[in-house]
Amino acid sequence: MLVQIVLFDGFDLLDAIAPYEVFSAADMLSGGKIKVELVTLQSCDQVISAPGDLPIAVKGAPDLGRADFLLVPGAAGSVEPEAEDSLLTIVAREAAGGLPELAKQALSREGCTLVTVCGGSLILGMGGALDGRHAVTHHMGMPAFAATGVIPVQARVVDDGDLISCGGVTSGLDVALHVVDRFVGPRIAHAVETLFEYERRGAVWRACGPDPVGLPEQHSLPEEQAPVLAGNDETPQSDHPLFGTWQMKVHSPIGVQDVKFVFAPAGDGITGQALRGEDAPIDLTDVTISGSRVMWSQKVEKPLKLNLRFDTQLNGDTLVGAAKAGMLPKSKVEGVRIP
Template sequence: MLTIQIVLFDGFDLLDAIAPYEVFCAAAMHVENELSVELVTAEGARSVASGINGLRIEATGRLNPDRAGIILVPGASGDVTGDGPQSIPAILNRAMQTELTGLIRQALVQKDIIVATVCGGSMLLAMGGLLEGRPAVTNHLGMDLLGATGAIPVWARVVDDDNLVTGGGVTSGLDVALYLVERELGPQIAHAVEQLFEYERRGTVWRQTGMTPSTPMVSTSEESNIEVSPATSTLGIMPNDITQTSAFNGDWDATIATPLGNMEVKLSIAVGSDKIMGTAVQGEETIPFANPVFIDNKLSWSLRITKPMRLNLKFEVEVDGDRMTGIAKAGVLPSSKLTGNRVS
């Protein structure tokens, strides 16, 4: 029997979850006793508030990461702009902080489980560090951010990377589910469901097979290819620039006001005659600056962080005496304000 577990979490998008649920239930009508569908959470059976006016759906069990079949993760519904607690990144981060990330990580190493996502569901996995180096798609608004997590963004309706199948925008849940029905149960069952729904799938499913086009439709953002070593950048700094960049020398206590709360970071910056070196310490992590560059009295660099989520961040700061101000940015997320003070 093919078992489908559709994961719910507080703030999930209704259509992301219910459209695939209905597709799988329709398929079950054509394959007696060969397919079962269950709504689950990381915590177990409970009432789950969706992100659409708080409409509640009952989950009947706990996600089992060892059960053969398909696990489908929807995205979130919330504020598309802004950085408040009801913004989509904040909702996804709260879901990521539950046991869900660990359960999906466990499922991804099983040979007989397919993990599927719809819309921002791939971002939830990516923010937990589960998609690094893997082709995937998400809602078009989040493609840059997907790349910033280390995943490989592919502009396709559905992306099939073996045991990982991801879908794009909200309505792609229909396409993801119908594709999985065809892949696991055959084209005749998928066609029967399409006939019932009077719906035909959109687009070609992208797979990493066959001939490669001369211009691949794979979007690899600058952030997704950050080289973290070496931690220096030879700039050929002119004498006048040395005086200006030396203002950044020293140790700094910095605070980044992110949508997920304030992030405290200790920065150490050293400017030589031909290079800039820097590290950032957050918690127990020490991260070297990647590609530090001084332009127009501003110092910019990139960092690959793992907490509170895996992200590639780009920084741009300036100093006035012992005061540092600037921004940190990941993909299409709003820029986060950075402030800091020199401590030595």
């Protein structure tokens, strides 16, 4: 069996090296039953890790014709959202790159198992590769994870068949040991644990067996709900200044996105659409006016898959505010009315 760990500039070093060590030890202790390689989609022979900008040698590109397992680590970077090397910038860049498509191909190939470590699943979820699948990511990313169409599960390791994920800074050890246990054998996994003087943390969550009774549902997080205003929503008149077309700029982590928003009255409510280039119009939901405050929700498919909540202020012919998805930092939104 062959594990290929896919690296990218800014990958978290521990997310990749911890599983690499586990698989290398399992290979030694099993007499060569599981091999591991470091690969990349980038055209280079070294990939720069984070933190510390440590260069790591790679053996070429991923090869799904050879690989039995494809492992995607998370990213590491500055927590300041505006920084060039911010964690969010790296995650968004990779989510809009080739990793999600590679993951989709791995999941469609019989006999191939996709493994993600910590924020690696968030990258793939934002790229639309994990729709409807059970998975976990780093705890700070779980609300945003729910907004990508994934079914988030609060567990150390989540085994969803051909998709195995883990959440936590050191969880790469646990998920790699689980892979060894499941596919090579529990005695080899135990031998690696003994060699490393490490014991796996937490029960592995699987979508099987009876449902727990007598306890509230705790395994998943709901999508972030739009805020409820306390009795001050308005039913706008047909000549309300919001109605019309707005040219907006959304300052996202992967650059400025130009979007047109169209608002119109609809009975006692408001309808809206987002228009971007040649893409099909996207209907807005939960459009609410409260004084000068205008809010709405929008499902975004490109360049990243997210459910966004907009919160803006209307001032004459300008709309200014922010868009947010889960725990991800806010993105500035600004725009003007156009004819």
